[in-house]
Amino acid sequence: MxxxxxxxxxxxxxxxxxxxxxxxxxxxxxxxxxxxxxxxxxxxxxxxxxxxxxxxxxxxxxxxxxxxxxxxxxxxxxxxxxxxxxxxxxxxxxxxxxxxxxxxxxxxxxxxxxxxxxxxxxxxxxxxxxxxxxxxxxxxxxxxxxxxxxxxxxxxxxxxxxxxxxxxxxxxxxxxxxxxxxxxxxxxxxxxxxxxxxxxxxxxxxxxxxxxxxxxxxxxxxxxxxxxxxxxxxxxxxxxxxxxxxxxxxxGSNSVSIVADDARLGDVVNLVATAGFRKAGQVCTSVQRILVARSRFDELTSALSERVGQLRAGDPRAQDTDLGPLISEEEAVRAADWVERAARSARLRQGGVRERGLLTPALLADPAADAEVLTQEIFAPVVSIVPVRDLDDAVAKVNEGAYGLQTGVFTQDLDRAMHAARSLRVGGVMVNDTSSYHADAMPYGGVKDSGxxxxxxxxxxxxxxxxxxxxxxxxxxx
Incomplete structure (x- = not known):
């Protein structure tokens, strides 16, 4: 040759x-x-x-x-x-x-x-x-x-x-x-x-x-x-x-991690801080939505807000940078607009500030059900946390959406975990991990509009x- x-x-x-x-x-x-x-x-x-x-x-x-x-x-x-x-x-x-x-x-x-x-x-x-x-x-x-x-x-x-x-x-x-x-x-x-x-x-x-x-x-x-x-x-x-x-x-996807009322919230916070914001959220399985039992909503929102506030957006070559810019300034403008519109109905707990192609890690609490950050794929460092009645309510919300790539389920109850795994219409269910877990040897793919x-x-x-x-x-x- x-x-x-x-x-x-x-x-x-x-x-x-x-x-x-x-x-x-x-x-x-x-x-x-x-x-x-x-x-x-x-x-x-x-x-x-x-x-x-x-x-x-x-x-x-x-x-x-x-x-x-x-x-x-x-x-x-x-x-x-x-x-x-x-x-x-x-x-x-x-x-x-x-x-x-x-x-x-x-x-x-x-x-x-x-x-x-x-x-x-x-x-x-x-x-x-x-x-x-x-x-x-x-x-x-x-x-x-x-x-x-x-x-x-x-x-x-x-x-x-x-x-x-x-x-x-x-x-x-x-x-x-x-x-x-x-x-x-x-x-x-x-x-x-x-x-x-x-x-x-x-x-x-x-x-x-x-x-x-x-x-x-x-x-x-x-x-x-x-x-x-x-x-x-x-x-x-x-x-x-x-x-x-x-x-x-x-x-595409707007992947979900479900947090039941018996979940270990410390694990959720640590895993989401990576899985929702690495690569500036530009991953198909990035945690875009967290559906959490209403009884744990305030506790998780506060803990996650503190953790997200510690993440640094900046020069990707700097050792203390957690996430760099989006792929283009146009994409950063679009994502910031989505955050701004969602914040009219939600509490913007962290971030969402744009500087050129950078967008600071954003956490939204309880946006309106029809907000773009919940219904479409944002492909940006933005996570929304939404309270639900129980596990079945969370599963129903995932299934009614257009996408079905991967979903995380946090619970200490094996029966509940398997019930969710059998009920969710997605390509993969990660128990006590986020939607973003992916081992290269495993089968990886989605259903519905996720392909x-x-x-x-x-x-x-x-x-x-x-x-x-x-x-x-x-x-x-x-």
Whole structure:
């Protein structure tokens, strides 16, 4: 593979293509331009899909896939300092967040390497069917083909790993489109794959605005699988345009943590202080709403208000910063407006003050039921606490909403916890933890407007392969 040219952000068939248009990558705290990348055209996108389709004709063996994925993990681990520097600049997230993302990405590629060696079908008991007594049937699992991976800005290392790692492990080829505002991490990952010896065509990179790349990627029957993380609105468009290709959609949420009257409030406060505000609240599973038993509402509100007031928003490179800016000043303006409108009916206990792209951590007590901070996804460092009658009331409030990603349930009663887990219409229930808990090996995904399909290398590899049945019509040997 030729990788002699400098990485440009446009990687097609093993070559970094020179730029025709440019994408400016800005430091989200200072606003300074930190990189210029090649902006892919619709023709570049089509070339990338065509190259990925051609590469499907010569699939890699399982051992080679595992070797490459392990080498990528080793490379990222060795280059962690450089990855952290690019990550903090392009996202505005703290150094601690960046280091955690590097660790997660390394682990995901290693998990994917292991899964490449575990792909297997199953024997089918045809003896249960009339005429099947002399036949032996089994399945093998084969790659689906071309996978399009569309990644979000808020996890440009770990979410890319969750899409690219399993796709390569399953034997597919990939066209990766990172978020326009955070492409540097994807460039670093693609460079690592190239250095690991992944053959041309198996991983293509196109950096471009969604309005350019989206139509070109959706209007192509050679794509057999779309994996997308982002807004529900864009997810609907992908679902409508994907045709007969399969989709994995991890979409929006306004995640809830339920606090029963017997919960340990100290645990709630400590966990929410992280889970509601890390990455400036720009996480799909961030605690956006807390539904607490009315008898504990005042106590929890006071304790959480004190803890949130200790969080510091500022320069993400400073050691004492808990959260940096939002991805853009426009998003900070929008979130501050939502807080201001909600505060007309609620008590603003902490924060909500905007300075350029920074928004101080905000805690709202009992907003109106139709407030945007309760009904939509704010994707900002804003948590609302709402009193409820009891556990069933909280479950009903979660279920009546449009989203269903993950929910936390705090209670010391196992029966109540399991009742809630069985009743909640969400993709995951975290008992005595917040909605934000996520281990990379577990199945992770939502229902309703939060999408469908799951991440997690084992589960994604299964989704990104097709079963092929093989039947042997056997005869008694003479």
């Amino acid at each position: 030729s990788t002699a040219t400098r990485p440009t952000g446009l990687f097609v068939d093993g070559e970094w293509r020179p730029p025709r248009g440019r994408i400016l990558v800005r430091d989200k705290y200072s606003g300074e331009v930190v990189a210029e990348l090649a902006e892919a055209t619709a023709a570049d996108v089509k070339d990338a899909v065509a190259g990925a389709y051609r590469a499907c004709a010569k699939p890699l063996g399982e051992a080679e896939r595992a070797r490459i994925l392990s080498a990528v993990a080793d490379s990222l681990e060795a280059r962690a300092a450089d990855l952290v520097e690019d990550y903090v600049a392009e996202t505005g997230f703290t150094i601690a967040d960046a280091r955690n993302e590097v660790r997660r990405a390394v682990a995901i590629y290693r998990l994917s390497a292991q899964e490449a060696l575990r792909i297997a079908g199953e024997q089918i008991p045809l003896g249960a069917s009339p005429g099947g007594e002399s036949r032996l049937a089994f399945t093998i699992r084969v790659p689906v083909g071309v996978v399009v991976a569309i990644a979000p800005f808020n996890a440009p290392l770990s979410t890319v790993a969750h899409k690219v790692g399993p796709a390569i492990a399953a034997g597919n080829t990939v066209v990766l489109k990172p978020a326009e505002k955070t492409p540097l991490s994807a460039v670093n990952v693609v460079s690592a794959f190239a250095e690991a010896g992944l053959p041309p065509g198996f991983l293509q990179l196109v950096c471009a605005p969604g309005k350019v790349a989206g139509p070109a990627l959706l209007d192509d029957d050679r794509v057999r699988f779309y994996t997308f993380t982002g807004s529900t609105a864009v997810g609907r468009a992908i679902s409508a345009g994907a045709g007969l290709a399969r989709t994995h959609l991890e979409l 469908h399909g799951v991440e997690g290398p084992r589960y994604a590899v299964h989704d990104m392969t097709d079963p092929r049945v093989i039947v042997l019509n056997l005869r008694r040997p003479k």
